[in-house]
Amino acid sequence: MDEKNVLKMLGNAIETYDSGAAEKAAKEAVKSKVDPLKAIEAGLAPAIERVGDKFEKMEVYLPELMLAADAMKSAMTVLMPLIPKDKKVSKATVVIGTVQGDIHEIGKNIVSNMLMANGFDVVDLGVNVKTSAFVDEAKRTKAKIIGASALMSSTIGSQKDIIDYLVSLKERKKYGLMVGGGPTTGEWAKEIGADGWGEDAASTVKLANKLSKG
Amino acid sequence: MKESDRKKVHEASLDVLETVGIRVMSKDARAALKDAGAEVDDSSAVVKFPEGLVDSLMRTVPSKIVLAGRTKEHDLPLDGTHHYYTTDGCGIYTWDQKTQTRNESVLADITKTAIIGDGLPYLSIYEPMVVANDVPSKIHVLSGVREAMRNTSKHIETESTTTPDEARAQVRMAAEVVGSAEEMRKRHYISAMVCTISPLVLDAGATDAAMVWADNHVPVHITGMASMGLSGPATIGGALTVNHAETLALACAMQARSPGAPALYGSVQSSMDARTGAYNSGSPETILLSIGNVEMAKHCRMPCSAGGTGGSSRIPGLRASIENAVLSPPLAAVGSEVMNGIGLADGSTLLSYEQMILDHEIVGLILNSHRAIEIDDDSLALDLIKKVGIGGTYLAEMHTLKNVRGFYSPMLWDMSPFESWVAGGKKDLMDVALEKAQKILSDHKPEPLDADKTKALDEIVAGV
Ligand code: B12
Numbered sequence: 130m131d132e133k134n135v136l137k138m139l140g141n142a143i144e145t146y147d148s149g150a151a152e153k154a155a156k157e158a159v160k161s162k163v164d165p166l167k168a169i170e171a172g173l174a175p176a177i178e179r180v181g182d183k184f185e186k187m188e189v190y191l192p193e194l195m196l197a198a199d200a201m202k203s204a205m206t207v208l209m210p211l212i213p214k215d216k217k218v219s220k221a222t223v224v225i226g227t228v229q230g231d232i233h234e235i236g237k238n239i240v241s242n243m244l245m246a247n248g249f250d251v252v253d254l255g256v257n258v259k260t261s262a263f264v265d266e267a268k269r270t271k272a273k274i275i276g277a278s279a280l281m282s283s284t285i286g287s288q289k290d291i292i293d294y295l296v297s298l299k300e301r302k303k304y305g306l307m308v309g310g311g312p313t314t315g316e317w318a319k320e321i322g323a324d325g326w327g328e329d330a331a332s333t334v335k336l337a338n339k340l341s342k343g
Numbered sequence: 344m345k346e347s348d349r350k351k352v353h354e355a356s357l358d359v360l361e362t363v364g365i366r367v368m369s370k371d372a373r374a375a376l377k378d379a380g381a382e383v384d385d386s387s388a389v390v391k392f393p394e395g396l397v398d399s400l401m402r403t404v405p406s407k408i409v410l411a412g413r414t415k416e417h418d419l420p421l422d423g424t425h426h427y428y429t430t431d432g433c434g435i436y437t438w439d440q441k442t443q444t445r446n447e448s449v450l451a452d453i454t455k456t457a458i459i460g461d462g463l464p465y466l467s468i469y470e471p472m473v474v475a476n477d478v479p480s481k482i483h484v485l486s487g488v489r490e491a492m493r494n495t496s497k498h499i500e501t502e503s504t505t506t507p508d509e510a511r512a513q514v515r516m517a518a519e520v521v522g523s524a525e526e527m528r529k530r531h532y533i534s535a536m537v538c539t540i541s542p543l544v545l546d547a548g549a550t551d552a553a554m555v556w557a558d559n560h561v562p563v564h565i566t567g568m569a570s571m572g573l574s575g576p577a578t579i580g581g582a583l584t585v586n587h588a589e590t591l592a593l594a595c596a597m598q599a600r601s602p603g604a605p606a607l608y609g610s611v612q613s614s615m616d617a618r619t620g621a622y623n624s625g626s627p628e629t630i631l632l633s634i635g636n637v638e639m640a641k642h643c644r645m646p647c648s649a650g651g652t653g654g655s656s657r658i659p660g661l662r663a664s665i666e667n668a669v670l671s672p673p674l675a676a677v678g679s680e681v682m683n684g685i686g687l688a689d690g691s692t693l694l695s696y697e698q699m700i701l702d703h704e705i706v707g708l709i710l711n712s713h714r715a716i717e718i719d720d721d722s723l724a725l726d727l728i729k730k731v732g733i734g735g736t737y738l739a740e741m742h743t744l745k746n747v748r749g750f751y752s753p754m755l756w757d758m759s760p761f762e763s764w765v766a767g768g769k770k771d772l773m774d775v776a777l778e779k780a781q782k783i784l785s786d787h788k789p790e791p792l793d794a795d796k797t798k799a800l801d802e803i804v805a806g807v
Contacts, residue, residue, distance in 0.1 A: 190617040192572065230505075232546060235573055239620050282435040282447070283480040311692065312435050329619050 130161045139172030139204060144180060146196035148203040155207035165208040166216055169248075177201050177246050185331055191239070194330075198246030219250040221341035224267045225276035226254030227310075228287035233280035236310060240276065243330040244337055249274075260290045267304055274340050276333070278310040285312055289321040305340030309333060344635060349642040352580065352635075356588035357397055364391035365543045365592045369550035371507075372596040379599035392595070400595040403602040406644040408562060410468065410681075411530040413496035413520060414790060419467055421607075421646040421680045426713060427467035428706045430460055430699070431653050431684030431691050432502040432536075434473040438659055438688070438695035440773055445693055448473030452694055453487050456686065457494035459699065459780055462787035465707045470500040470536075472686055473694050484509055485516070485804045488533070492520055493797060496790045500564065502536045505548040510535070510555035512803055517561070519799040520792065527559065534562040536609060539589035541569035550593070557597040557604035564609030564648050564681075565593045571614040571628055579628070583635040586610050594645070608640030608647040611683065622690045625654030625666035630673055637679045650674045651682030652702050659695035660773060663688045668705045675713040682706075700776035704755045711751040754779060 130138070135158045142151035151173075158168040180197040183189045223244050227237050234256045245251045252270050254262060267275050279285040288308045295301040308318050309327040318326035324340055327333030344352075364382075367373045367390045377383040379400060382391040410419040410427075419427050436445035437452050456472045471487030478486050484503050491499045504510050513535070518527040537553045540546050556563050567586035569575030575582035590608055597604040614628035615621065623629070633650025640647030651674060654666025667685075674682055684691065685706060686699030727742050737743050755775055764770070792800075 184618075187618060191615070191620045192577075192617075232540065235570075235620065282474050282476055283483055286480075329621075 130157055132161070132163050132167075135161050135163045135168065136172035139168055140176035142204065143173060143176035143197050143200050146193055146200055148196075148200045151200035151204040152207060155204040159207065159211065165211040168208055169205070169212075173201055173204055174248060181243075181247070181331065181334065194246075195239070195242055198242045201246045220248045220338070221273035222250040222252060222270050223274040223276055223337060224252045224254065224263060224270060224272040225278070226258035226263060227256040227278045227280070228284050228291075229257055229259050230287065231279050231281055231284035232256045233278070233310070236280070237276075237278035239330045240278070240309065240327065240333050243334055244276075247334045247337075249337060249341070260287060260294050263291050264294055264298070264300070272304065274305045274307060274337055276307045276309070276327075276337075279308070279313060280310045282312050285310070285317065288313070288323065292322050305337075305343065307333065307336055307340065344638045348580075349638055352583050352587055352639060353642055355584045356591060357392070357394075359543070359584065359588045360392040360397060360592060361394060362391070363543065364389040365545060365589065366390075367545045367550065367592070367596065368547035369545060369554065369596075370547075371554045372545060372550045372593075372600070375554070375599040376596055379595070381595075381599075390592070392592070397591050397595055400598045401591065401643055403598045403604075404594055404643075404645055405603060405605050406646065408531060408605045408646055410498045410534055410562065411521075411532045412498050413492070413532065413792070417467070417497045419498055423641075423678065423680070425680060426675050426678075426710060427681050428465060428651065428685060428710075429468035429500055429648075429681060429683050430456065430466065430470050430472050431687035432470035432472055432500070434687045434692050434694040435476070436689075436693045437473065438693055438697070440659075440695070440697055440777060443658075447476040448694055449477040450475035450486060450490060453490040454494055455784055456694070456696075456699065457491050458787060458789055459696070459783045461495035461497060461789040462783040463700075463703050465703055465710055466497070466685065468498045468500050468534075468681065469495045470502055470684075472699075474503075482804055482807055485512055485807060488513055488516060489800045489804050492516065492800060493792050494789050498531075499533045500536060501533055504535055504537075504552045505546075507548075507551040507555045508807075510552035510561075512807060514555065514559045514561060516800050516803050519796050519803070524559070527561075529560075531560070531562050531605065534564060534607070536564045536566050537593065539565065539567045539586075539593060541567060541574035541589060542585050543589060545589070545593055545596070550596070553593060553597060554600050557601040560601070560604055562605035562607055562646075563593075563597065564607045565590045566609045566611055568611055568613070570612065570622065571632070572617065573615040573620055575612070579631050579635060582612060582632060583639060586612055586632075586636065587639050590639075591643070606645065607681065608636060608643075608645040608649060609681075610636040610649045611653075612636065621655075623655050624690055625656065625670065630670055633670075633674050633679070634677050637674060637677045641678070646680055648681030648683065649679050651679070651684050652705065653684035653687060653691055655690045657689050657693075659688045659693070659698035659701070663695075663698055664701050664705065667702050668708075671705070671709050672713070675709050696780040697773045697776040700755065700779050701772065704753060707751065707754065 138154040305324045307325045315326045325336040437448045460469045517533045518524040521527045567589045569586045575585040612632035613624045636649035652667035656662035685702035
């Protein structure tokens with residue numbers, strides 16, 4: 130198959146929310162010797178962005194977005210191992226989790242999926258994550274961004290703890306810190322000195338794009 | 344639902360519990376279930392229920408209980424013939440109507456809403472309405488319960504207990520108020536909400552606490568929250584099934600631990616906003632799910648506290664009132680016994696004193712229109728009809744005088760003409776509601792709690 134058709138096939142698979150087709154298209158890319166990086170950047174990425182745009186215009190719903198993200202992941206599983214280490218494909222690594230004492234994960238999972246689908250390397254630490262674990266994992270994975278979710282008034286304080294901890298280690302500048310979850314607000318993010326607040330998954334992707342550049 | 348449909352949901356849930364199982368993060372609950380004959384894999388924490396086990400454990404769940412007040416006049420029999428309303432709980436902001444802003448909620452909000460709640464005739468159960476952001480977080484729950492115990496004699500439902508120690512402390516508090524631990528076992532002065540984590544997980548801390556509640560026979564509102572499309576299937580049948588399986592599993596764990604431990608079918612299911620996944624508790628799907636929950640509760644003869652008010656309107660007022668006025672009547676009609684939540688907007692996060700009073704009016708209307716129609720000699724009034732005959736009026740009849748007092752009379756509005764409204768300053772209903780709340784707060788004097796009991800509560804809270 131020629132490159133143009135392979136790229137189209139990849140894009141189609143994402144836009145029809147079809148994981149099986151995405152995997153097949155990725156294998157076709159390998160077979161047809163399409164540069165895997167190009168397959169991602171010119172085939173998959175624009176498609177997932179189109180789905181994201183439709184989502185923002187309310188043309189498609191959350192399930193479409195999640196299924197597109199899954200399809201994206203299926204294709205990536207085939208293509209990623211073929212990309213030489215020195216060629217950077219991920220926009221940045223994001224370490225994300227729900228803070229200590231809090232087990233709400235629905236919103237965090239949506240955000241984490243969307244980030245993954247949009248080309249971020251996401252390390253999801255799950256729920257009830259210790260303050261130090263956010264930072265340790267960020268160090269270990271050379272992450273650029275830390276994302277902390279908190280759904281309760283009694284646990285949002287832990288978002289500030291992460292910042293205080295980074296400051297005490299003199300490493301605050303190394304990471305972009307984004308916070309989110311029900312009781313958090315843009316003001317709260319400012320107040321604790323975070324680098325941004327994500328109201329929902331779509332705005333979080335935009336925020337992460339910004340933070341990964343800065 | 345048809346009887347055969349309820350059976351299908353029940354059997355599908357048993358199938359799930361037998362083949363998939365449920366992850367039980369609480370060691371205590373797992374141990375109790377293992378002893379009772381469940382198949383337990385401690386490494387994955389998954390518990391499976393072999394055929395017959397669920398139904399046999401469920402046999403000891405009491406089908407009728409009485410939720411007790413601090414005083415006997417506030418006792419609430421759950422025997423399938425009553426409807427009660429609670430306050431909504433655990434909000435995090437308080438609404439300021441004047442500035443149209445929300446502020447962090449504080450302990451005084453719990454004190455005040457407990458006093459107001461005590462004075463509201465159609466409110467039966469007080470649940471601390473907000474989190475007291477001005478006290479240390481380790482005593483959030485206990486200080487809220489203490490304020491409730493002090494300022495209302497109604498039954499208290501406690502919401503956010505996430506450790507067994509927190510449960511133990513509340514058991515001691517309730518025992519102090521009731522008189523003794525033995526008495527408390529019989530008089531269910533407090534009940535506790537325990538959430539499952541959909542799909543198919545029982546959390547460690549909250550379930551450990553549930554074992555403490557079970558030991559002490561504190562009734563537990565088993566609150567499954569499976570949300571359609573998110574944490575449960577996007578169909579009513581599927582979402583009911585996941586929720587039913589979780590509810591049965593926790594009820595069984597409680598019975599395995601302490602046979603006869605009271606439990607309520609306390610689901611608060613919802614649908615997600617299809618676009619963002621946001622929690623949507625004001626949707627028609629929410630109503631259908633709650634109706635299904637009530638039916639499933641009856642199917643397994645559990646007292647039920649499913650659904651009620653508490654929509655998703657971001658601010659109090661018109662939308663919140665529309666949602667609440669629509670959400671609740673069908674539930675009363677199918678016989679939900681305890682209906683949740685007056686007074687919070689925005690998915691149970693925002694307390695509004697105005698909304699509390701508005702919702703109370705809605706609830707008054709609902710309770711008064713969901714009564715059995717009694718037909719007896721007096722209500723038929725045949726003699727009277729013959730006496731008055733054709734034409735004439737019933738106005739000056741003794742029978743009328745006797746019965747007219749029973750008509751529902753709204754708290755928030757009357758039938759005075761438009762001109763009176765203009766003369767009264769064209770008040771918005773929100774303003775009227777706030778004035779009413781303030782008036783109850785200044786005039787109503789709840790039955791005080793004995794000084795020595797108050798002191799004992801303070802000591803328990805301070806000792807944490
Ligand atoms: C579902 C739910 C649960 C489920 C959670 C299931 C799960 N697997 O996550 C269950 C039933 C288990 C649960 C348990 C509890 N809950 Co709860 N729960 C909720 C509920 C109803 C909805 C939350 C939700 O999932 N929303 C949907 C998602 C999509 O929205 P979201 O989380 O806000 O996420 C979006 C954004 O915020 C953002 N975002 C999220 N994370 C992040 C992270 C980053 C980095 C960024 C940038 C953005 C971002 O993007 C997301 C997508 O749009 C809320 C009420 C509400 N109105 O929010 C209460 C609520 C949060 N729970 C509450 C409570 C009290 C509890 C319990 C203590 C109750 C109990 N008695 O057991 C326990 C908590 C135990 C613990 N230790 O954590 C209270 C909290 C009050 C408070 N103190 O602040 C609330 C507000 C309800 C209430 N008033 O009672 N809960």
